[in-house]
Amino acid sequence: MIIIPIMYVCMCNAITEREVRECARSGCCSLDALCTELGVGSGCGRCRPMAKEILDETRAEPLALAA
Numbered sequence: 001m002i003i004i005p006i007m008y009v010c011m012c013n014a015i016t017e018r019e020v021r022e023c024a025r026s027g028c029c030s031l032d033a034l035c036t037e038l039g040v041g042s043g044c045g046r047c048r049p050m051a052k053e054i055l056d057e058t059r060a061e062p063l064a065l066a067a
Helices: 018-025 031-038 047-059
Strands: 009-010
Touching: 009 018, 009 047, 018 031, 018 047, 031 047
Parallel strands: none
Antiparallel strands: none
C-alpha cells in the first residue's frame, strides 16, 4: 500500500495541492480564477505565492503528463 501525503496549500480553506493541480488542468489559468473556483487565497492570503507556483508549474506540464 502506497500512502501519498496530502499537502495543504491553503490552511484557511483546507485546499490541497492536488485540488489546485486538478483545477489548473481543468483550465483555470490565474490566481484570481483559483480563488473563485476553490477559495484559495481568500482568507489570510499567505498561500497565494505557493498556489501561484503550483498553478504555473502545472500549466507548464506537457499535455501528455497533465492527463
